[in-house]
Amino acid sequence: MSRAFGRRKRWLATLLGTPTGVAGVVLLSALVILAIIGPPIWGDAAVKSDFLRTLRPPSPAHPLGTNGSGQDNLARVLVGTRLSLLMAAGAVAISASIGLLSGALLVTVGGRTQRIGATVIDTWLGFPSILLSVLIIAVLEKGRGAIVIAIGLSIAPFFARITLTSAASVVGLDYVAAGRLLGLSRRRIASRYVLGTIVDSLVVAVFSMFGQSLIAISALTYLGFGGARSGIESWTSIDWGSVLNDSVRNFRDQPASVLGPAIAIALAGVAFGWFGDALGRSLNPRLTVRSIGGTPRLTTPGETA
Amino acid sequence: MSEPVLELSNLSVSFGRGDRRTTVVNDVSLCIEPGEIVGIVGESGSGKTLTAMAAADLLPTGAEMHADRWMFEGHDLSRITRGNRGPVLGGRLAVVFQDPMSSLNPARTVGAQMSDVVRVHHGQSRQAARATAVDRLREVRVTAPERRVDEYPHEFSGGMRQRAMIAMGLMTPPALLIADEPTTALDVTVQADVMSLIAELNREHGTAVILVSHNIALIAEVATRVLVMYAGRIVEEIDAGSLATSSRHRYTRALIGSVPRLDAAKDQPLVTIVGAPPDPSTIIGGCSFSPRCTHVSEECRSSRPALVESDAGLVACVHPAGDDL
Amino acid sequence: MLSVQGLSVSYPGSDVVVVQDVSFEIPAGGTLGLVGESGSGKSTVARAVVGMVRALAGNVRVEGVDVTGGSAAAGRHLRATTQMVFQDPAASLHPRMTVGAALVEAASVRPDVARGQGDLAMEVHRLMDLVGLPQTFVDRYPFELSGGQRQRVAIARALAPRPQLLLLDEVTAALDVSIQATVLNLLKELQVELQLTYLAISHDLAVMRYLCDSIAVMELGTIKEIGLADDVFVSPHHPYTVALLDAVPQLGRPRRDRIVLSGEPADPADRPSGCSFRARCPLGPEADPERQRCVTTTPVLVGDAHRVACHFPLNSD
Numbered sequence: 025m026s027r028a029f030g031r032r033k034r035w036l037a038t039l040l041g042t043p044t045g046v047a048g049v050v051l052l053s054a055l056v057i058l059a060i061i062g063p064p065i066w067g068d069a070a071v072k073s074d075f076l077r078t079l080r081p082p083s084p085a086h087p088l089g090t091n092g093s094g095q096d097n098l099a100r101v102l103v104g105t106r107l108s109l110l111m112a113a114g115a116v117a118i119s120a121s122i123g124l125l126s127g128a129l130l131v132t133v134g135g136r137t138q139r140i141g142a143t144v145i146d147t148w149l150g151f152p153s154i155l156l157s158v159l160i161i162a163v164l165e166k167g168r169g170a171i172v173i174a175i176g177l178s179i180a181p182f183f184a185r186i187t188l189t190s191a192a193s194v195v196g197l198d199y200v201a202a203g204r205l206l207g208l209s210r211r212r213i214a215s216r217y218v219l220g221t222i223v224d225s226l227v228v229a230v231f232s233m234f235g236q237s238l239i240a241i242s243a244l245t246y247l248g249f250g251g252a253r254s255g256i257e258s259w260t261s262i263d264w265g266s267v268l269n270d271s272v273r274n275f276r277d278q279p280a281s282v283l284g285p286a287i288a289i290a291l292a293g294v295a296f297g298w299f300g301d302a303l304g305r306s307l308n309p310r311l312t313v314r315s316i317g318g319t320p321r322l323t324t325p326g327e328t329a
Numbered sequence: 330m331s332e333p334v335l336e337l338s339n340l341s342v343s344f345g346r347g348d349r350r351t352t353v354v355n356d357v358s359l360c361i362e363p364g365e366i367v368g369i370v371g372e373s374g375s376g377k378t379l380t381a382m383a384a385a386d387l388l389p390t391g392a393e394m395h396a397d398r399w400m401f402e403g404h405d406l407s408r409i410t411r412g413n414r415g416p417v418l419g420g421r422l423a424v425v426f427q428d429p430m431s432s433l434n435p436a437r438t439v440g441a442q443m444s445d446v447v448r449v450h451h452g453q454s455r456q457a458a459r460a461t462a463v464d465r466l467r468e469v470r471v472t473a474p475e476r477r478v479d480e481y482p483h484e485f486s487g488g489m490r491q492r493a494m495i496a497m498g499l500m501t502p503p504a505l506l507i508a509d510e511p512t513t514a515l516d517v518t519v520q521a522d523v524m525s526l527i528a529e530l531n532r533e534h535g536t537a538v539i540l541v542s543h544n545i546a547l548i549a550e551v552a553t554r555v556l557v558m559y560a561g562r563i564v565e566e567i568d569a570g571s572l573a574t575s576s577r578h579r580y581t582r583a584l585i586g587s588v589p590r591l592d593a594a595k596d597q598p599l600v601t602i603v604g605a606p607p608d609p610s611t612i613i614g615g616c617s618f619s620p621r622c623t624h625v626s627e628e629c630r631s632s633r634p635a636l637v638e639s640d641a642g643l644v645a646c647v648h649p650a651g652d653d654l
Numbered sequence: 655m656l657s658v659q660g661l662s663v664s665y666p667g668s669d670v671v672v673v674q675d676v677s678f679e680i681p682a683g684g685t686l687g688l689v690g691e692s693g694s695g696k697s698t699v700a701r702a703v704v705g706m707v708r709a710l711a712g713n714v715r716v717e718g719v720d721v722t723g724g725s726a727a728a729g730r731h732l733r734a735t736t737q738m739v740f741q742d743p744a745a746s747l748h749p750r751m752t753v754g755a756a757l758v759e760a761a762s763v764r765p766d767v768a769r770g771q772g773d774l775a776m777e778v779h780r781l782m783d784l785v786g787l788p789q790t791f792v793d794r795y796p797f798e799l800s801g802g803q804r805q806r807v808a809i810a811r812a813l814a815p816r817p818q819l820l821l822l823d824e825v826t827a828a829l830d831v832s833i834q835a836t837v838l839n840l841l842k843e844l845q846v847e848l849q850l851t852y853l854a855i856s857h858d859l860a861v862m863r864y865l866c867d868s869i870a871v872m873e874l875g876t877i878k879e880i881g882l883a884d885d886v887f888v889s890p891h892h893p894y895t896v897a898l899l900d901a902v903p904q905l906g907r908p909r910r911d912r913i914v915l916s917g918e919p920a921d922p923a924d925r926p927s928g929c930s931f932r933a934r935c936p937l938g939p940e941a942d943p944e945r946q947r948c949v950t951t952t953p954v955l956v957g958d959a960h961r962v963a964c965h966f967p968l969n970s971d
Contacts, residue, residue, distance in 0.1 A: 197746075198740040198742065199749075201740070202738070202740065202811065202812075205706075205736075206733065206759070206814075207729070208759070208763065217748060220750055221748070372831060372832060373830055517691075517858075517859070517902055518691055518901045518915045519691075520901060521903075521912070544831075545831070546903040546905040549905050550907075572905065584832060586835075587832050587835035588831055588835075590860055590863070590904065591887060591902055592904070595867075598842070600835060601832070601835045601839060603836075605800040605803075621832075
């Protein structure tokens with residue numbers, strides 16, 4: 025249908041309507057592509073040690089130089105994309121599901137339980153998330169799995185808060201009351217009327233939290249919470265935080281090597297935030313209108329106004 | 330002959346730049362004589378509020394105004410930079426908004442906020458200013474003013490806040506009071522009270538009033554002169570007394586007919602105006618009301634009628650009521 | 655059609671009574687208007703009728719069936735017969751649902767009326783016709799419509815389950831004057847066409863005069879005066895009704911001596927003895943010290959068709 029097509033085009037136009045939106049989409053696509061093709065292409069280069077060429081400065085063969093084991097720094101950054109993104113995805117998946125469920129549960133129960141729950145969430149939120157993660161890791165055991173769980177748990181209250189606040193404000197609106205009066209089922213009201221309306225703020229939250237947890241995870245692996253390196257290294261254990269750790273240790277001999285992981289982490293963090301914001305704008309039809317044209321009313325393609 | 334309190338000629342207000350520029354008020358001229366109550370009536374998007382806010386130098390950021398002449402009590406405001414208009418307007422111009430809560434500082438007592446104007450402009454002491462505030466609150470029929478003066482805005486009910494806003498305007502009897510939908514959020518009973526208060530202020534202190542409202546009956550009851558605005562322009566200016574019977578613009582007529590009346594026959598359907606008020610960004614050639622008018626002709630669509638004298642005031646209509654086709 | 659007997663409602667989670675012992679009946683095809691200031695409890699009555707708030711005491715019967723208890727059967731009966739239109743159409747429509755989707759959803763709650771895709775499409779067509787919306791609007795979202803068009807959608811949605819009773823809660827308060835007239839005319843046409851019964855709530859007495867054939871005047875949770883609109887508006891008995899009517903600005907009516915109320919309505923948490931209106935009453939004990947009955951005795955509704963709760967009613971011969 026031309027109308028559906030028109031809507032889709034508009035949706036894309038909004039997504040790409042701002043410079044940050046374009047940058048977010050481009051960077052994010054690049055990251056995802058890199059995560060897929062990176063390891064097969066540069067996997068070997070990233071782990072191949074060459075003890076004759078350790079800590080070399082940048083050269084055409086090694087644009088960011090080599091590390092203490094003679095491995096190519098650039099290849100390690102490129103290969104590290106996959107694990108960094110996967111860990112962040114794991115943490116966001118954990119936190120979003122815990123947060124969403126607990127937030128939704130509190131809204132459903134309401135009353136005093138909701139108020140108590142909100143207080144718990146706020147206290148949890150007030151706790152510095154890195155500190156909380158370190159504590160959780162201490163309880164579990166050092167390792168990448170522990171980091172993912174720890175970050176997931178420490179940002180879960182963020183999602184709970186967003187779900188609680190936005191759902192609670194929607195539940196009181198007249199259209200939810202109207203839905204109840206029509207006799208719609210509780211499930212339909214919860215999914216279509218409440219969740220359906222707050223989904224854009226949740227999506228924005230998922231992406232901005234993705235970026236933040238990526239940074240936090242890199243910080244933790246940088247600090248060495250990812251566990252000790254085992255004897256023979258495989259590319260599956262390379263992530264940006266550990267690459268950064270490596271580079272910082274050799275900073276004096278080979279300063280350029282820090283650039284790779286540092287830029288990658290920062291850029292990825294920002295890109296997710298930009299993309300999330302742009303996506304949020306395009307998901308919200310009311311905001312779409314303003315960014316498309318001067319008139320606050322949409323006309324359908326093929327419809328004469 | 331005394332000079333007008335406020336004079337604005339060919340006022341326009343616009344938002345945005347370049348091809349996104351939207352002019353929401355066009356060619357509006359206002360002349361307010363001392364002691365008169367002028368009503369501006371219109372629906373949403375008519376530009377009535379922006380006209381009043383432009384007159385009060387309170388346009389929102391992003392709005393740009395232009396006027397050929399902008400005089401307040403003999404001072405040429407267009408020659409004074411925005412930051413230096415305070416001494417001219419302060420204490421002489423009071424504004425009452427639709428939502429008093431948004432114009433009162435929630436963190437300061439009502440009395441402290443009322444005192445500001447006399448302490449700044451008249452150098453009154455804190456005690457003297459407080460005493461004046463108590464007097465003014467009593468004047469606007471706030472009960473127990475000695476206690477109320479030390480309360481915070483949130484401790485006041487909606488009607489009381491609106492009265493406190495008027496009392497604030499009264500601290501130094503102003504030359505002009507601009508009231509923008511002052512009673513829209515209030516009950517009819519409180520509305521009647523606030524309106525009688527404004528009328529009293531006008532009577533006793535000779536304060537001129539610009540009253541902005543969507544309620545044509547309310548305007549007709551309080552004002553001496555009524556400006557009817559549609560799509561950013563004045564379409565009719567008429568004596569309040571003649572409004573009910575002798576309005577000539579087709580929009581004014583339709584607007585009056587569309588208001589339910591307490592004394593009307595129940596079976597007679599209300600006059601309806603097809604369509605909705607135009608969005609400010611849509612440009613309508615000719616008369617802006619022509620797409621909704623029942624007396625529209627080709628001439629209405631091709632050229633915009635000018636505001637010309639009629640027997641009851643001014644009217645901008647190609648086919649004014651009274652000389653039907 | 656609708657019968658409310660001795661209805662009392664308190665704020666959820668508190669014992670402040672906001673509606674006290676309210677009774678009225680609306681015959682099928684009739685329109686009763688509840689008028690009063692904000693805080694008079696008029697909206698709460700409507701919300702209690704549809705079960706959005708629980709009744710403390712009393713009962714609500716729709717077509718003779720008691721719907722007060724909140725049982726599943728009561729709920730089913732209520733939803734099959736009663737719908738509500740809200741004040742602000744911008745808030746009462748799902749922002750993410752097109753007009754068509756909202757109407758399909760509302761129509762599918764009555765599988766006995768519309769079943770398959772074809773049926774539903776026809777039903778949506780019928781509903782849009784009914785409220786005077788062009789069929790091209792099915793794909794529009796609420797934000798793409800004007801206020802009046804949105805309110806038409808809200809009315810169409812309320813009509814979808816084919817109710818007999820429609821609750822109208824300040825349905826024109828958020829609309830421009832010129833739009834209000836079209837919506838009011840539409841409601842009157844629909845009432846005749848579909849033989850609907852209306853319970854209307856508004857603070858605008860002129861709107862109520864146009865829409866209703868009976869009027870109940872509420873103050874501080876109780877009915878002060880009730881009767882045919884022609885009686886209540888033409889010869890009001892209660893000083894409060896007179897004050898309300900006097901407060902309405904009327905085009906072409908000369909400003910005459912009117913009753914202007916000063917002071918605030920009493921606090922429902924601190925209900926005064928006797929008549930709840932006495933502190934503001936221009937004819938009550940504040941003005942006439944002789945009238946101590948207003949302080950000591952709570953007036954009850956008396957009369958036949960036109961009833962008033964006042965010890966010293968006006969205009970009653």
